[in-house]
Every structure is written in C-alpha cells, then in structure tokens.
Amino acid sequence: MASNGANQPLLSGLVDPTPQTNNKDAPKRRRFRRCKSAPLADVLDPEIKGKDSIPSSGSIFGKPHPNFMKVAVYLSMYLGGGTICFYSVRNQIEGTKTDAILDSVYFCIVTMTTVGYGDLVPNSVLSKLLACGFVFSGMGLVGFILSKFADYLAEKQEFLLVTALHKHQNVGTTNILKDIESNKARYKCIVMLINLVVHIVAGTIFLFVVEKMNLIDAFYCVCSTMTTLGYGDRSFSTTGGRVFAVFWILTSTVSLGQFFLYVAEVNTEKRQKALVKWVLTRRMTNVDLEAADIDDDGVVSAAEFVIYKLKEMGKISQDDVSQIMEEFEDLDVDQSGTLSPSDIILAQDSQTKS
Amino acid sequence: MASNGANQPLLSGLVDPTPQTNNKDAPKRRRFRRCKSAPLADVLDPEIKGKDSIPSSGSIFGKPHPNFMKVAVYLSMYLGGGTICFYSVRNQIEGTKTDAILDSVYFCIVTMTTVGYGDLVPNSVLSKLLACGFVFSGMGLVGFILSKFADYLAEKQEFLLVTALHKHQNVGTTNILKDIESNKARYKCIVMLINLVVHIVAGTIFLFVVEKMNLIDAFYCVCSTMTTLGYGDRSFSTTGGRVFAVFWILTSTVSLGQFFLYVAEVNTEKRQKALVKWVLTRRMTNVDLEAADIDDDGVVSAAEFVIYKLKEMGKISQDDVSQIMEEFEDLDVDQSGTLSPSDIILAQDSQTKS
Numbered sequence: 165m166a167s168n169g170a171n172q173p174l175l176s177g178l179v180d181p182t183p184q185t186n187n188k189d190a191p192k193r194r195r196f197r198r199c200k201s202a203p204l205a206d207v208l209d210p211e212i213k214g215k216d217s218i219p220s221s222g223s224i225f226g227k228p229h230p231n232f233m234k235v236a237v238y239l240s241m242y243l244g245g246g247t248i249c250f251y252s253v254r255n256q257i258e259g260t261k262t263d264a265i266l267d268s269v270y271f272c273i274v275t276m277t278t279v280g281y282g283d284l285v286p287n288s289v290l291s292k293l294l295a296c297g298f299v300f301s302g303m304g305l306v307g308f309i310l311s312k313f314a315d316y317l318a319e320k321q322e323f324l325l326v327t328a329l330h331k332h333q334n335v336g337t338t339n340i341l342k343d344i345e346s347n348k349a350r351y352k353c354i355v356m357l358i359n360l361v362v363h364i365v366a367g368t369i370f371l372f373v374v375e376k377m378n379l380i381d382a383f384y385c386v387c388s389t390m391t392t393l394g395y396g397d398r399s400f401s402t403t404g405g406r407v408f409a410v411f412w413i414l415t416s417t418v419s420l421g422q423f424f425l426y427v428a429e430v431n432t433e434k435r436q437k438a439l440v441k442w443v444l445t446r447r448m449t450n451v452d453l454e455a456a457d458i459d460d461d462g463v464v465s466a467a468e469f470v471i472y473k474l475k476e477m478g479k480i481s482q483d484d485v486s487q488i489m490e491e492f493e494d495l496d497v498d499q500s501g502t503l504s505p506s507d508i509i510l511a512q513d514s515q516t517k518s
Numbered sequence: 519m520a521s522n523g524a525n526q527p528l529l530s531g532l533v534d535p536t537p538q539t540n541n542k543d544a545p546k547r548r549r550f551r552r553c554k555s556a557p558l559a560d561v562l563d564p565e566i567k568g569k570d571s572i573p574s575s576g577s578i579f580g581k582p583h584p585n586f587m588k589v590a591v592y593l594s595m596y597l598g599g600g601t602i603c604f605y606s607v608r609n610q611i612e613g614t615k616t617d618a619i620l621d622s623v624y625f626c627i628v629t630m631t632t633v634g635y636g637d638l639v640p641n642s643v644l645s646k647l648l649a650c651g652f653v654f655s656g657m658g659l660v661g662f663i664l665s666k667f668a669d670y671l672a673e674k675q676e677f678l679l680v681t682a683l684h685k686h687q688n689v690g691t692t693n694i695l696k697d698i699e700s701n702k703a704r705y706k707c708i709v710m711l712i713n714l715v716v717h718i719v720a721g722t723i724f725l726f727v728v729e730k731m732n733l734i735d736a737f738y739c740v741c742s743t744m745t746t747l748g749y750g751d752r753s754f755s756t757t758g759g760r761v762f763a764v765f766w767i768l769t770s771t772v773s774l775g776q777f778f779l780y781v782a783e784v785n786t787e788k789r790q791k792a793l794v795k796w797v798l799t800r801r802m803t804n805v806d807l808e809a810a811d812i813d814d815d816g817v818v819s820a821a822e823f824v825i826y827k828l829k830e831m832g833k834i835s836q837d838d839v840s841q842i843m844e845e846f847e848d849l850d851v852d853q854s855g856t857l858s859p860s861d862i863i864l865a866q867d868s869q870t871k872s
Contacts, residue, residue, distance in 0.1 A: 280747035393634035467821035
C-alpha cells in the first residue's frame with residue numbers, strides 16, 4: 165500500500181511544517197493545536213447564522229444546574245401534605261406522643277426515609293393506607309433528592325476539601341480543579357465519609373445528652389436510624405429529640421445512601437480507567453487499521469482513530485456512530501465524502517426550493 | 519473555499535460511483551458500506567499479529583457476565599455468618615421467638631434488608647454491636663445484588679416478556695432483540711412492575727392465610743416490609759411465616775429497589791433520546807464545520823462529524839478525545855496525519871532497535 169502519504173498534499177500548509185523525522189523528541193504534539201479564532205470563509209447569508217445556534221454549555225450539554233427549587237418545593241409539599249394528613253388522623257395513630265404537630269412531621273420523616281421505628285404506628289384502616297401511600301412516594305422523593313441535591317452539595321464540599329488539602333502547596337484554582345476532575349469519585353467518597361462521621365458523632369452525643377441513653381445505646385440507635393433499619397426499641401421520644409430527629413434523620417439517611425452510591429462510582433471509575441489504559445497502550449495491528457478506516461481511503465485519520473478507540477473503550481456503540489453517519493450522508497449533498505461550506509449552501513438551496 | 523471536492527480523487531474507486539445529483543431519493547446511504555472481509559495489504563510479520571489482539575466482546579467491552587457465583591457465595595457467607603453469630607447470642611435477643619435457627623436467619627434477613635420490624639431486638643451490648651455491623655455490610659450486599667444480579671434477571675425476563683408480546687405478530691428473534699434494544703429501560707420497568715405485583719399479591723394472600731391477618735393489615739404489612747419501613751406492629755410471627763419471610767423479604771425489597779432504579783433509567787433514556795434527536799436535526803453552520811475539523815484540512819470528514827456530534831450529545835468529552843489524540847500522534851511515526859501500515863512497521867522498527 166502506497167497510500168500512507170496520499171493525503172499529504174492536501175494537508176500541507178494547514179499543518180505545521182515539522183520535518184518528518186522519526187526523532188521521538190520532536191515536538192509533534194503540536195500538530196493539531198488549532199487557532200480557534202480563525203473562522204472558515206463565511207459565505208452564508210448572515211440571517212441563517214444564529215438560528216439553530218449551539219446552546220450555551222450548561223443548559224443542555226453541561227451538568228444541569230441542580231434544581232434546588234424543585235427539591236425544596238417537592239419536599240415541602242410532601243412534608244406539608246403529610247403533616248396535615250397525619251395530624252388529621254392523629255387519633256388513629258398510637259404510641260409515644262409529644263406535641264401533635266411535631267409528631268405528625270416526625271412520623272412523616274420516619275415513614276418517608278423508611279426508618280419506621282414503630283414508636284408511632286397507625287391503628288386504623290385509613291391511617292394504615294395513608295402510611296402505605298406516603299412510604300412509596302417518600303422513597304421516590306428520597307431517590308430524587310439523592311439524584312439532584314446530594315450530589316451537588318457533595319461537589320461543593322469536594323472543592324472545599326481539595327482546596328484545604330492543597331493549602332500548604334501553592335497551587336492555583338486550575339490545578340485544584342484538575343485534581344478534582346481526575347479523582348472526582350474518590351474525593352466525593354471522602355467528603356461523604358466525613359459527613360457520615362459528623363452525623364454519627366452528633367447523633368450519638370445528642371441521644372446521650374438529651375434522650376439520656378447510655379453511649380452504646382445511643383450509637384446503636386444512630387446506626388439503626390441512618391441505615392433505615394429502625395427496630396424501634398430505641399428512638400426519639402422527647403419533644404427536643406423529635407425536633408432534632410426531623411432534620412437529622414433526613415440528612416443522615418441521605419448521606420449514607422449517597423456514600424454507597426459514591427463507593428460504587430469509585431469502583432466504576434477504577435474499572436473504566438484500567439480499560440482506557442489498556443485500550444490506549446494496546447498495539448495497533450493492520451486488522452485494527454482496516455476496521456478503523458471509516459471512509460475506506462486506506463489510511464486512518466486522527467478522527468477515525470479516536471472513534472475506533474472510543475468504541476474499544478465502550479464509551480460509544482456502533483449504533484451511535486451509524487445514527488450520526490446517516491445524518492452525515494444526508495448533509496453531504498455533493499457526496500464528496502466530506503462536509504464543506506458548499507454542502508451547507510447546497511442544503512440551504514434545496515431547502516428553500518422545496 | 520474550493521476544497522469541498524478536494525478529497526474526491528482519493529476516494530474515487532473506493533466509493534460507489536453514484537452520480538452526484540442532489541436527488542434526495544438517490545441511494546446515497548450505501549457509500550460507506552464496506553466489505554469487512556477484505557483485509558488491508560498485510561505487510562507485517564505474522565508473528566506480530568495475534569499478539570495484543572482484540573479480546574472477544576463480552577470479556578472486556580460487552581456487558582460483563584453477571585457473577586452469579588459471586589452473589590451466591592457472598593450471600594451464603596453473609597447469611598451463614600449472620601446465623602451463627604445471632605444463634606450464639608440468641609439469649610441476648612428478645613421478642614417473639616419460634617425456632618432458634620430459623621429466628622437467627624430471619625433476624626439476619628430483616629436486618630440486612632433494613633426492614634427492622636423490631637419483633638426481635640438485641641438487648642445486650644454485644645448483640646447490639648453485632649446488629650450494627652450486620653446492617654452496614656447487609657446494605658452493601660443488597661447494593662451488590664442490585665448491581666449484579668437483579669439487572670441480569672430482569673434482562674432475562676424482559677426477553678420473555680417481549681417474546682410474549684410479539685407472539686401474535688410473526689416476527690423473528692432479530693426484531694425482538696431490536697425492539698428490546700430501543701426500549702430497554704421501558705420493558706425492564708414493566709417486568710419489574712409485574713414482579714412487584716406478584717410479590718404484593720403473594721405476600722398479602724400468605725399473611726391473610728397463614729398469619730391470619732385481615733386483608734388490610736396483610737397489605738399494610740406487605741407495603742411496610744417491601745419498602746423496608748418495618749414499623750413492626752405487624753410482622754411474621756409463626757414458624758411457617760418466618761420461613762416464607764426469609765425468601766420473600768429479600769426478593770421483594772430487591773425488586774422494589776430495582777424498580778426505582780429502572781424508573782430513573784427510563785427518565786435518563788428519555789432525556790438522552792431527546793438530546794440525540796435535537797443534536798441530529800440541528801442545522802450545521804460554518805462555525806460548526808470549523809469546530810468539527812480536527813485535522814484542519816478545511817473539510818469535515820465523516821469521522822470528524824461523528825466526533826463533533828458525539829461531543830454535542832455529551833456522550834464523550836474533549837478530555838476523552840485529547841487523550842486518544844496524544845496516543846495517535848505517538849503512533850503516527852511518519853507524521854503524515856494519518857495512520858497506515860507503514861506507521862506500524864516504523865513503530866515496530868523503533869521498538870526493536872531501542
């Protein structure tokens with residue numbers, strides 16, 4: 165095959181005129197660095213530009229801004245509705261009671277997080293069915309909080325943690341962000357572990373001081389609560405205890421759930437990193453070259469190589485590629501195998517004609 | 519720019535000689551269909567081939583075969599260890615008792631799934647700390663079962679479901695697989711919903727018949743158990759009931775957890791599909807063309823287009839691309855901007871020399 169240099173004349177003048185030596189120390193990393201500010205010849209009607217423009221990252225492509233409002237609204241709707249419901253059937257709930265409204269909120273939280281101590285239990289058909297309804301919707305809501313809210317908070321805390329860790333070294337924000345990026349899941353895990361320890365210590369001390377439990381019982385009640393086990397032999401039975409419980413139960417159960425999610429993420433990240441390394445260091449053979457050559461011109465361009473490796477890494481599937489290739493062939497009006505400004509003009513013409 | 523046809527001579531003979539009309543009905547989809555069996559000229563030492571060959575899909579790239587053995591071993595280790603531990607401290611656990619060994623297994627399951635009825639509660643320091651240890655490791659194990667086992671079972675059931683749905687239509691396995699592929703999460707959701715209904719009905723009838731509860735109480739106990747709420751005012755108190763509970767609690771809590779995971783997956787899939795559609799139908803502008811042009815040759819090849827769209831869809835990041843590009847530039851020994859068999863030979867030579 166003599167085609168390995170066939171594309172060369174086309175590329176000359178556009179790529180750096182680096183001498184083609186096999187010297188490994190030559191600065192060849194530079195070749196694809198492009199001047200993004202230099203636009204292609206703009207031959208299109210300015211009216212067309214601007215339409216269908218790329219939305220700013222963050223709105224669709226970036227990580228969506230977590231909807232605090234949504235979480236807050238759903239949570240207050242749930243707790244508000246739950247409190248009203250359980251307050252109105254308060255005579256059909258039996259157990260250790262303190263203040264009627266506080267007990268309703270407390271029962272709501274204990275049900276929603278599926279702790280279910282059993283220190284307050286519904287004892288009529290209506291209150292039992294209400295509890296059934298609230299526990300299912302509560303599980304969904306906790307899942308929603310885990311997916312939207314907890315991750316966002318952890319990311320904020322992560323930044324603080326990494327900044328603190330790098331305090332002694334004189335590194336800039338860019339380096340901190342880079343460090344976070346490459347160890348995202350690991351740092352989040354550490355953040356959540358710190359959160360958990362704070363919750364455990366605070367809960368144990370509170371139960372020891374306010375609910376007058378001994379230290380073992382306090383720790384046991386903390387574990388039983390944050391795992392949502394809630395045997396119910398130890399629970400919050402004083403007014404002060406229940407006020408604390410309303411906040412502490414929700415945040416501690418969410419923290420533990422999120423911690424388990426992050427542990428799973430660390431494992432996935434590790435496997436993914438190992439796979440990427442394996443794919444990148446694997447030697448290319450001629451069979452690979454042929455398989456990677458999408459446009460069948462006998463050589464593998466940088467973009468074709470990237471797609472081939474992405475497929476090997478499992479980040480994209482052949483389906484993804486095929487779907488986009490169909491779109492490409494529709495766009496390639498002059499069927500040159502490449503898209504150029506003239507294709508866009510032709511496509512524009514055929515659209516205005518039809 | 520006159521470069522839109524510049525690559526044409528290189529491609530002629532390799533692509534179909536379809537006349538270059540703007541006729542939309544012309545069969546232009548065919549251009550990139552390649553004969554995969556035709557290998558590139560193989561100029562390499564046959565010894566090199568075979569080394570570093572692509573592992574068969576399924577081993578690394580495909581969905582890993584779920585490790586039944588692992589789940590089975592972990593689960594029996596957990597239950598075995600738990601039963602021995604709780605059996606040996608059976609005098610430090612108080613509550614409704616039946617058979618000593620059965621109660622230990624039952625307590626283990628109720629703790630592991632975080633149902634925590636409280637019909638059996640530890641009442642010594644040792645048994646309380648044991649319970650704390652077992653609930654944390656149990657949560658991890660349930661997460662492991664959810665990630666490995668439940669999804670695999672759901673996929674098996676999914677195939678049965680879709681086959682049954684298509685029974686009247688005379689479609690082949692390929693079509694069924696295609697249907698499953700494009701509605702994966704939706705069908706899994708349905709499968710899990712059916713699972714849940716079966717669990718609810720079976721549990722309610724069992725509690726009604728064996729534990730002599732009324733129907734409302736039976737349903738209430740079922741809901742309270744599968745959500746892991748476990749108030750504990752209603753639970754399995756007979757020997758037969760606890761034997762049933764050991765199996766039913768584990769499968770029903772896992773089913774509900776998996777159901778919530780699938781609901782989240784359906785939502786993600788929906789959003790992803792909408793995004794893909796938006797990206798694919800969005801009109802290309804010259805700015806896009808310039809941004810997509812990785813090798814800066816003034817035109818966008820099919821592969822470059824695919825990478826640009828994949829980035830827009832959020833399936834890959836610039837980081838992924840950069841990492842692979844670095845590897846590409848290392849491999850492109852003759853710095854032609856493309857990989858060809860000669861690059862592989864050169865790379866091979868420099869390796870043997872050094």
